């Protein structure tokens with residue numbers, strides 16, 4: 278299996294709640310319980326506490342919005358592609374790429390993580406996270 282493109286953000290193994298889908302590596306505030314993604318150490322976005330700990334987030338959620346990008350100025354990605362905002366079942370909202378074969382998308386539909394082969398800056402194959410409609 279290829280290495281992950283961004284191993285600080287996700288892992289191939291799922292969580293206990295959603296074992297078959299790659300987990301996202303988020304965090305939780307020890308003071309107020311706020312759950313966030315990605316993990317950061319600057320302080321809780323809700324209460325400011327520095328008591329932050331890693332928390333694995335299940336790779337499942339609901340689609341809030343999506344957009345098909347037909348023109349993209351960045352060099353890292355070739356249009357067209359689809360981006361979406363997904364509210365994870367564990368709370369945080371993530372902005373993410375959606376698999377090309379997803380077909381028509383509807384707000385509120387169930388989405389789940391999957392790993393797809395991409396390439397890193399040097400062109401080597403790496404697995405990168407996407408969301409796909411839940412089968």
Ligand SMILES: [Zn+2]
Nearest residue numbers: 306309321324
């Ligand atoms: Zn907090």
